Amino acid sequence: MMNRKDFAQILNKKILILDGGYGTEFIKRGYKEIPAEILNIRYPEVVYNLQSEYVKSGADILLTNTFSANRKKLKELNYEEAFEKVNVKAVEIAKQASKGKALVFGDLSSLGEYPNPMGLLEMDEAIDEYYQQAKVLFESGVDGFIVETMTDIKELKAAIYGIRKVTEDLPLIAHMTFEENGRSVTGTSVEIFANVFNDLDVDVLGINCTLGPEELLKVFERLSLSTNKFLSVEPNAGKPVFDGKHLEYKMTPEIFGMFVEDYLDLGVNIIGGCCGTSPEHIKVIRNMVKRRPKKIVKEIPIMYSSRTILNKFHPFTVIGERINPAGNKKFQNEIEEFNFENVIKRANSQKSVKAHAIDVNLGIEKILNEEHFKQIIIELDKHSSLPISFDIQNIGFLETALKEYPGRPIINSSKLSKKDLDRKLELIKKYGGLLIVLALEKEILESAEERLQLVLRKWPYIESKGITKDRIIVDPLVLSLAANNDPNITLETVKLLSQNGFNTTMGLSNLSFGLPNRNYINAAFLSRAKGKGLTSAILNPEDEFLMNTLNGNLLLDKNIVIPSKVEKQDELTEKILQGEEGEVKRIIENQLKEKSPLEVSQDVLGKAMEKIGDLYAQGNIYLPELLLAAETVKPIFDYLNNLIPESQNDKKAKVVLATVEGDIHDIGKNIVAAVLRSANFKIIDLGKDVETSTIINAVQKEKPNILGLSAMMTTTVGKIEEVVNELKKLSIKVKVIAGGASMNRKLAETFGCDAYAKDASEGLKICKSWVNLNS
């Protein structure tokens, strides 16, 4: 049996190959009518054969044929009584097929019904379903687990909680499925998935299904940038083709394999195939994996989320305080009676004034029960609310709420006493998120220095529990001015905490409790606290004066950028480099309203291309980019040239190019022609395998400034010398530049050429220098 540490060690050294599709393969093999998982007990040899083929093709991990073998789905198929047998047998078959050459991972997927609010399933019920299947797979001896093709983040969480109830020792891979826009069917983005699961007890994050390798690449890139966990991916064999009867995936193994390296570049650790992929696909994937994993360590900002909204903690997080019925009897009664209309209204109005999170503090906890906390989270989730800061005192209620929450929460708050801290740390370890800690153990300390020292004293203990500093926010404590407290102690605490690298937040309204003109006081204090380094506050976001003051501070701190109305100077150059022909045409047509076609051609498009030529000559862009630029502007130059009378056309200099006699390869010469054209040279291209006499005739007729000769083979380079000698004999004055695979500087000198260019870039530099000398 594999343990997590060993698995991590393997992944650090080697890219592992997962197997391919199961359902689609069984259909191809004629088992369309029978549910795939039932094959484990009816036709185990069919499963065995496919898995053996996957191992033979090079799969390092075999998945058990248990994708839909949870009790709930089997019940729907009228196979509930076979639940245990199907799962036990699946592990047995996979182990036999692996022959000790591949790991066997228990495969779990959707229950067929989402947990609340997307479906009707209770979260505890969902967790239990996964627990039951994971238990059978675990007891049958799997090496690890994978949860895949999950479209609902809450259901994926249920699966993880269920599996981790069975074992904390086995590796666990968590996959979600996304559409091309990087969102799951139930609205969660790739970044939210990563942000939530970065905290949870899983070893590998990944994506599978729905998209082929090409479309999935961009989505996968977003995942790769959002996590430092190991990464896995299983694309489909392209887009499905449905002819009205059959669903088919037609991407060949080779085209699939073409994208494997792109995933390796993004740091993938495990790669396999989903729907439509076959043992042949796996064989090609195996063949395309030729290197060790690329470890990319990403700086991931501190973020928190709901199901659909992800916010960065910095530069400043506004936590809306308005879901708090303290002092409002009517609001209290509504909550007690499960009427959450006002809660939703307040959540929405705070969202509309750009709060980043909402603090949920139901106050009257003594008269509420678990169901209240469960329902309120489900209701807020249903209405796509902002991320939540959980201000819940009763630890049981808090856990109930966290279990229901689909995003990455903020937990507000914990005292620094061991008992409170232990319980809260345990919760954020299990459910993820950020924890607000109060600079307080039992009593409120007098000075800022004492508060800091308390935090510093407690910090090693928090760290020893595996919690990093970026998951802790310290509340320096704000006390009421009306009770004669010194606000400077709080400000000084913020300063000291910030200097020690802690993020901070505060309940701002406490300051002015019981005073008139509260918003002025709060705003002034917030300004000062922001100046001392405050990174968040719980406040009333509907207080316009307060929010404007905050935004003013952010602006002064350069945390907000004022949108510039100045257009980019070189938009045209950029659009050309991006190959956006339509955009280039649009810019040129706008220019034609004010300038003549000749001016646009020379001063606008010509200058842009010259700039691109310079970028290339200086090594700032690569040859394919230059060629793309040249292809992009070609039709636009043609368009402009049609508008310009022939007599007005004026090129920089004339160059005759030829690949000498005997050479039938002329791609190098063609590239030189394209590069020189881009820099506004007039090119006369004589082609390949050109006889000496033809070249001489062309030079006599065209009278070019430069003659470029290319030779590929050692057996043909002598032709360059022949051309040069002939030119000398006839006293024809033209600068000769030689290049090509078999040419070198010494040969060019010996032959009497004026220059040798090792590539198109050098050719361009030389031609430009000659033209400048002449002008």
Added chain:
Amino acid sequence: MDERVKNLFLMGGLRGEGALSCDFLKMFFIEITGGENFIKIYIPEIYEIMPQKKIYLLRAGFNGTKFQINDKLKEEINKIYKLGLELAQPKAVCDTYKIETIPTELIPKSFEGVNSITFFVSTLGYEIDNYISNANTLSSMLMDAWASEAIEAFNESIDKKLRKDFGKGTRRFSPGYSDIDVRKNWDIVSNLLKTEIVVVNKETGIITPRKSTVCMIGWYDE
């Protein structure tokens, strides 16, 4: 030409129509004995000619990781890779000769001590050439780069298989390097391997289709 060889060529000719996974692409050697002639034609699995993208890009001029490749160019790069796989008609002819039966002018000095030499000619076929000659400069340059690396990947694959069979050998060698003139390509293809899968210009040593190579590896073991 033997009927089976004709069929092979014919099938190779159909490959440009995009059917990459057909049965005829499965790996096989065909041995044909016609009188004293003995020909081995090898048609690889397509993945054997798939170059690493990094190497393809390097050949195309992206020498380093200094810049991000823009989307349009990425699209073009992938398009050419895919097209290359569709257009390529890879095949190789390969045979091994005892050292004493090989003309001395075909044996490089560095092969001293070998007991036998395997000669092979490999090609990606004419469709790739046609594309390079007729496409715009960017596409043909990318295809040229892709095909150069594809033929190299193909040769690597043959090389690996041969070494598995023959054991200790020399480095892979091609005429035009060191002491064997490039024009010896003609002798190897026409006199030794006696194959028509490529054509060599006797005067220049140039092979057509363009993406073709002549290689040799010497073996030390009996």
